[in-house]
Amino acid sequence: MPKWIGRSLRWGVLCLLALVFAFPFYWMFTTSIKQASDIFVFPPKLLPYPFSFKAYPEAWAMQNFGLYMFNSFKIVLLNVVFAVLSSALAAYGFARIRFKGREVWFLVVLATMIIPTEVLIIPQYLEFKAFGWLNTHLPLIIPALAGNPFYIFLIRQYMKSIPYELDEAAIIDGCGRLAVFWRILLPIITPALATCAVFQFMGSWNDYMGPLIYLQTRDKWTLALGIASLNSERLYSAVNWNHRMAMATIYSLFPLIMFFLAQKKLIGGIATTGIKG
Numbered sequence: 001m002p003k004w005i006g007r008s009l010r011w012g013v014l015c016l017l018a019l020v021f022a023f024p025f026y027w028m029f030t031t032s033i034k035q036a037s038d039i040f041v042f043p044p045k046l047l048p049y050p051f052s053f054k055a056y057p058e059a060w061a062m063q064n065f066g067l068y069m070f071n072s073f074k075i076v077l078l079n080v081v082f083a084v085l086s087s088a089l090a091a092y093g094f095a096r097i098r099f100k101g102r103e104v105w106f107l108v109v110l111a112t113m114i115i116p117t118e119v120l121i122i123p124q125y126l127e128f129k130a131f132g133w134l135n136t137h138l139p140l141i142i143p144a145l146a147g148n149p150f151y152i153f154l155i156r157q158y159m160k161s162i163p164y165e166l167d168e169a170a171i172i173d174g175c176g177r178l179a180v181f182w183r184i185l186l187p188i189i190t191p192a193l194a195t196c197a198v199f200q201f202m203g204s205w206n207d208y209m210g211p212l213i214y215l216q217t218r219d220k221w222t223l224a225l226g227i228a229s230l231n232s233e234r235l236y237s238a239v240n241w242n243h244r245m246a247m248a249t250i251y252s253l254f255p256l257i258m259f260f261l262a263q264k265k266l267i268g269g270i271a272t273t274g275i276k277g
Contacts, residue, residue, distance in 0.1 A: 031242070
């Protein structure tokens, strides 16, 4: 088979898969600009006409979405900073500092990945209630300071691929352990940090269960809770799908922007992270 035929087939399959994955986003956006009478027509209208963007300002004015978005960004950004830095520090200890039982403790950290999140909901709720943290953003932020076992594994493996002679040279020049971590290793492991930051952003931004459990008043709500509450104030009220899809489109826009901005570092961080022990 000629090479151009195989290349064309691969590109054709990739384009088909891209269309399949992009179609739900296209349907969400077109639903937000359709007339209400055109949303459930059969056969469905793939190209909405007439269309209108009035659902966006109408939905935004229905609730305090500006405050909800601020709360979401505050929680997400603090989660990203805390989770990535704490995981990088833990990974540095496991990758570059020799201490007794290092491999055993690293396996213990990895073993925590198999604990289902559902098992921790009630104990964590009781703990945060005892601390007086309910209806605050602290239960959604403070746990990130403990790091993430997957990020620790990812960053550790990346650090293991960096020659240890860099650390020794820096220590000979008078750097302490933290200085070596901050000045030498941190700039080198930027792709791995970017990968963890993207994963943490996605996880925190898409978190619905956590805010639903811990946040009780509207001034503490995140954007996810605000969108979920649209048209639900009155029992049996009709769902306005234009408003729902308009806010869902805005909600989905930020992870897409985040992914495309960090795409090169994300792919590089995953591709260059080996499995060196």
